[in-house]
Amino acid sequence: MANVTAPKTMANFWPIETPISVQVCNATVQYTHLGWNDTINTFVHLPVSVDWNVRLLGTGGSGWATGQIAGLVLPATKGFVSVATDGGHSTSPLAPAADWVLAAKVNINWNLLNDFASVTLDDAATSF
Numbered sequence: 001m002a003n004v005t006a007p008k009t010m011a012n013f014w015p016i017e018t019p020i021s022v023q024v025c026n027a028t029v030q031y032t033h034l035g036w037n038d039t040i041n042t043f044v045h046l047p048v049s050v051d052w053n054v055r056l057l058g059t060g061g062s063g064w065a066t067g068q069i070a071g072l073v074l075p076a077t078k079g080f081v082s083v084a085t086d087g088g089h090s091t092s093p094l095a096p097a098a099d100w101v102l103a104a105k106v107n108i109n110w111n112l113l114n115d116f117a118s119v120t121l122d123d124a125a126t127s128f
Contacts, residue, residue: 004045004073022077023049029127033119036111041086042124045072053079058125060084064097066116085124088115 005021025046032039046052057080059071067084068091075082089100089112101116103109 004076020074020077022047022073024073024076031123033111033115036115038088038112038115040088040115040120040123042120042127043067043069043072043084043086045076045082047076047079047081050077050079052081055079056081056083056125058083058121060121061091064095064116066091066120083124085120087120088112 003021003023025048027044027046029042029044030039031042057075058067059075059082060067066087066089069084072082072084089095100112101109
């Protein structure tokens with residue numbers, strides 16, 4: 001259990017006039033797919049201090065960036081269970097994709113690319 005505050009900013013296209021605090025249960029799950037040499041982190045905020053609206057909201061990044069924990073707060077203030085995954089690599093939008101998508105200088109790491117493209121998104125949406 002933790003109290004988290006959504007900052008005064010535009011996040012997930014919902015404007016916030018003043019900071020909002022919400023009590024959440026933060027569940028973080030780390031797992032791997034046997035033989036893939038991957039490590040996936042999935043982050044979930046379950047709202048405790050507001051009524052659950054019986055919906056799950058997946059958050060994410062863009063481009064080569066995946067979800068970040070900070071993106072989970074605002075949906076929780078609106079009653080959503082919010083979920084994000086790191087896709088098996090750094091959540092920083094500044095981290096070079098070549099660090100994880102290439103198994104060698106010219107070989108694609110198909111397992112990690114599949115994790116990023118779809119596998120971890122399905123895992124995050126269906127595992128809880």
